[in-house]
Amino acid sequence: MATDGSVSPTVSGKYYRHKDIVWLTAWIAGMLLLWIWDALFLNKPALVRLQTALVNSAFTGIMVVVLSLLLGWVAGVVLHLLGRSQWKKTFALATLSVNALRSIPQIIVVLIGYAVLTALLHEEIIRSMFVQLLWIAGVIALAVVLEVVDTVNERIEYFRTLDFVDAMLCCGISESRIINVEILWKNSRSHLLHKMIAIFGISIFLQSSIDFIISVGLSTDVSLSNLPLTLGSLLATLDSKQDILAISNILSNPGYLPRLFITHLQGLSVAFCIVFTLLCMFNIANGFQRRLRLT
Amino acid sequence: MSERTYNIRISTEVRQLVAIHGFRLAESSVNVLFGESGIGKSLIALTISGLLDPNELRVTVNGMPYKMYLASREVSEIRQRGFFVFQEPSSHLNPIMTLQQQLNEGHIAGADGEELILRRLWKDNSSEQIERILEVRPKPYRPSGGEKQRVLAAMAFKKLATLGKESRGALFVFDEPTGNLDDRLRNEFLDLLMETFRRQRMSVLLITHDYSMVSRLTKEHKDIGKDILYRELVLDHSQLRLREFAPGEYLSWLATTKKPSPVADTRTEPILRLDSGVQVFGRSFTFEHERNGGNAIPMTIHKGRITYLKAPSGTGKTTILKLMMGLIGPERMSMRILDSRFSEQTPQRMWQNNVWGKAMSMTFQHADEALNQNSDVKGVFGGLPSQLAKKDEAITRALSRFFQDEIPEDFLHQPVKYLSGGQKQRLNLLRSLILDTHILLLDEPLNGLDLTSSVKVFSGIEERLREGKGVLIVSHNEEIFDSMVAPEDVFYLKIS
Numbered sequence: 092m093a094t095d096g097s098v099s100p101t102v103s104g105k106y107y108r109h110k111d112i113v114w115l116t117a118w119i120a121g122m123l124l125l126w127i128w129d130a131l132f133l134n135k136p137a138l139v140r141l142q143t144a145l146v147n148s149a150f151t152g153i154m155v156v157v158l159s160l161l162l163g164w165v166a167g168v169v170l171h172l173l174g175r176s177q178w179k180k181t182f183a184l185a186t187l188s189v190n191a192l193r194s195i196p197q198i199i200v201v202l203i204g205y206a207v208l209t210a211l212l213h214e215e216i217i218r219s220m221f222v223q224l225l226w227i228a229g230v231i232a233l234a235v236v237l238e239v240v241d242t243v244n245e246r247i248e249y250f251r252t253l254d255f256v257d258a259m260l261c262c263g264i265s266e267s268r269i270i271n272v273e274i275l276w277k278n279s280r281s282h283l284l285h286k287m288i289a290i291f292g293i294s295i296f297l298q299s300s301i302d303f304i305i306s307v308g309l310s311t312d313v314s315l316s317n318l319p320l321t322l323g324s325l326l327a328t329l330d331s332k333q334d335i336l337a338i339s340n341i342l343s344n345p346g347y348l349p350r351l352f353i354t355h356l357q358g359l360s361v362a363f364c365i366v367f368t369l370l371c372m373f374n375i376a377n378g379f380q381r382r383l384r385l386t
Numbered sequence: 387m388s389e390r391t392y393n394i395r396i397s398t399e400v401r402q403l404v405a406i407h408g409f410r411l412a413e414s415s416v417n418v419l420f421g422e423s424g425i426g427k428s429l430i431a432l433t434i435s436g437l438l439d440p441n442e443l444r445v446t447v448n449g450m451p452y453k454m455y456l457a458s459r460e461v462s463e464i465r466q467r468g469f470f471v472f473q474e475p476s477s478h479l480n481p482i483m484t485l486q487q488q489l490n491e492g493h494i495a496g497a498d499g500e501e502l503i504l505r506r507l508w509k510d511n512s513s514e515q516i517e518r519i520l521e522v523r524p525k526p527y528r529p530s531g532g533e534k535q536r537v538l539a540a541m542a543f544k545k546l547a548t549l550g551k552e553s554r555g556a557l558f559v560f561d562e563p564t565g566n567l568d569d570r571l572r573n574e575f576l577d578l579l580m581e582t583f584r585r586q587r588m589s590v591l592l593i594t595h596d597y598s599m600v601s602r603l604t605k606e607h608k609d610i611g612k613d614i615l616y617r618e619l620v621l622d623h624s625q626l627r628l629r630e631f632a633p634g635e636y637l638s639w640l641a642t643t644k645k646p647s648p649v650a651d652t653r654t655e656p657i658l659r660l661d662s663g664v665q666v667f668g669r670s671f672t673f674e675h676e677r678n679g680g681n682a683i684p685m686t687i688h689k690g691r692i693t694y695l696k697a698p699s700g701t702g703k704t705t706i707l708k709l710m711m712g713l714i715g716p717e718r719m720s721m722r723i724l725d726s727r728f729s730e731q732t733p734q735r736m737w738q739n740n741v742w743g744k745a746m747s748m749t750f751q752h753a754d755e756a757l758n759q760n761s762d763v764k765g766v767f768g769g770l771p772s773q774l775a776k777k778d779e780a781i782t783r784a785l786s787r788f789f790q791d792e793i794p795e796d797f798l799h800q801p802v803k804y805l806s807g808g809q810k811q812r813l814n815l816l817r818s819l820i821l822d823t824h825i826l827l828l829d830e831p832l833n834g835l836d837l838t839s840s841v842k843v844f845s846g847i848e849e850r851l852r853e854g855k856g857v858l859i860v861s862h863n864e865e866i867f868d869s870m871v872a873p874e875d876v877f878y879l880k881i882s
Contacts, residue, residue, distance in 0.1 A: 253755060262742070263771040273765075277758055
């Protein structure tokens with residue numbers, strides 16, 4: 092016990108208190124180590140493919156976060172205001188649309204989005220890879236936006252029950268300022284940031300899952316080869332699949348283990364990127380929630 | 387008279403909560419402790435009584451780590467012979483036991499004179515009514531705050547009855563024991579406490595913001611005047627300090643407050659008129675001029691005058707204020723503000739466009755709930771429909787009227803959550819007072835304020851009155867407001 096009357100936290104106590112920072116550091120360090128290893132041992136074309144896939148996936152993930160935040164913020168506030176207005180029919184219609192979207196599994200929404208993208212590519216309406224990535228991000232954002240809408244709505248509804256909203260209204264402060272600045276910005280930033288971290292993880296997961304499905308082929312004209320390269324599509328290539336399957340070799344031949352990290356680097360690196368990112372995102376979100384005592 | 391002196395330091399990992407050098411507690415005396423809300427009175431009392439969690443906070447008492455202090459003879463003595471009446475009774479009563487069961491737990495079970503104690507604390511109720519009140523469990527929220535507070539006080543008196551003469555010197559802490567009681571019940575509690583003190587000479591720490599206790603104690607308990615010590619916790623250049631408080635400070639200030647001469651004649655049209663017969667939540671309310679048996683009349687607010695609305699705790703005073711602001715939808719209401727009529731059918735946008743921050747503004751009772759805790763001081767004024775709230779210099783000027791020397795350079799950027807309760811209450815009031823509205827509704831404006839701050843707030847209110855604004859006040863500080871408000875402007879709220 093310290094002389095100031097405090098009790099020194101244990102190592103596990105320290106870990107849990109800074110779990111998000113520990114995992115963020117681990118993620119950055121892990122990815123950096125992987126890049127250094129790959130730079131040393133992975134062949135150049137495969138390294139370029141891996142870097143491109145990582146950049147594309149990360150860009151898509153970030154865009155999903157940005158788009159879902161904007162869309163969710165607007166939709167959440169509009170839904171709340173409609174609920175309190177006299178336009179009951181409009182509110183019912185909006186709620187019905189939101190619930191209809193909620194009833195469709197996220198993966199189906201994304202799959203439909205990819206099908207439309209395929210058609211647009213086929214018609215050559217979309218050509219640029221940047222626009223394709225934006226389209227993919229938009230579709231995933233649509234699939235996950237309800238997570239943000241619900242958070243925004245819950246936060247507004249919760250604060251509506253507290254006196255400070257009424258106290259501000261009575262002083263002539265506008266409702267839009269109270270909702271956007273006082274409730275969402277000043278009181279819900281951490282909650283929304285926590286949601287954004289989770290959404291980044293979800294978007295990596297959904298991208299990888301969909302790319303695997305597409306690896307089977309959506310049409311004769313469109314395949315993984317004319318969609319932007321992402322971690323999922325790189326994992327779905329034959330080379331990567333063979334690298335992953337090589338892991339089973341070590342069961343019968345343990346001496347093969349060191350070769351895995353030299354010979355089968357592409358598949359293992361992609362798999363590591365996906366799994367390690369998902370694991371880290373989960374723990375960062377979890378630790379962030381614990382540290383800021385978000386409920 | 388022997389005194390114990392404490393040097394106490396309490397902090398979290400992030401910041402210091404309390405640091406006081408030389409906190410004195412006189413033994414076998416009544417120590418009345420004043421001070422702004424949130425300044426650290428309760429924390430100090432909890433520390434001395436050994437009730438803080440040493441794993442949650444970093445605490446030292448007289449340089450000793452708290453765990454060591456907890457193991458001391460002093461704390462074990464306090465635990466055995468002392469008692470702590472908590473400020474917030476709800477969280478200190480067992481929700482699944484009836485109040486009566488809790489009054490008969492442990493060694494207070496066989497105490498003599500329970501009936502007498504209960505009859506004193508529930509002065510207005512018959513024995514059958516008291517029995518019915520005590521039959522309920524604290525959840526779901528059936529007893530009122532005042533009832534729960536009296537149950538805890540009754541427990542303390544039962545413990546005193548059990549100890550008898552053995553209670554001499556034992557520490558009994560009463561933390562805001564009358565916060566939810568009206569003046570008569572508060573006086574009854576004080577009288578019972580002083581009578582017990584005369585007999586048993588225990589050590590009492592009475593924590594309160596209610597300066598009108600001074601009047602009662604000095605007038606009715608003169609004989610033990612030398613055993614009653616008044617002290618005040620103050621922040622002096624960010625340092626917590628205990629200072630002697632002379633009863634005369636309050637009494638002479640009270641003598642200077644006088645009923646303002648009406649700016650407008652009572653026969654002139656009021657700027658607000660709310661008719662009796664307001665119906666909300668299935669109850670019907672009327673306004674009367676006298677405490678008992680008056681006729682139902684409309685409640686009015688006149689230019690340049692204070693209207694004072696009175697009623698026992700829990701009657702619905704705050705509900706009436708919220709209804710007047712259009713925050714609660716009544717089943718029936720007829721109100722006129724200047725030339726506009728308001729009823730149960732008035733649409734929300736009418737309140738928004740014509741009342742909020744324009745014709746009328748309101749200060750809520752609990753500053754902790756009325757202010758955005760995650761805002762900074764400057765942010766409290768953000769978005770107000772007043773030019774004063776637009777510039778830092780103007781805000782600082784306005785703040786200086788209520789805070790004077792206390793404003794450090796970075797005060798505008800300090801988070802509200804780290805301010806003391808009294809500072810929050812002053813901010814809460816200032817937000818309404820800087821608005822140019824015709825009417826101000828103030829719900830318990832003196833909540834959590836010390837005398838110096840209360841005087842500043844009064845000067846702010848008087849300034850608004852001089853500008854011809856009308857003020858409606860709801861407050862349990864009857865002694866203060868009765869001295870300020872003309873009898874024709876005092877209304878009693880009744881449930882009919």
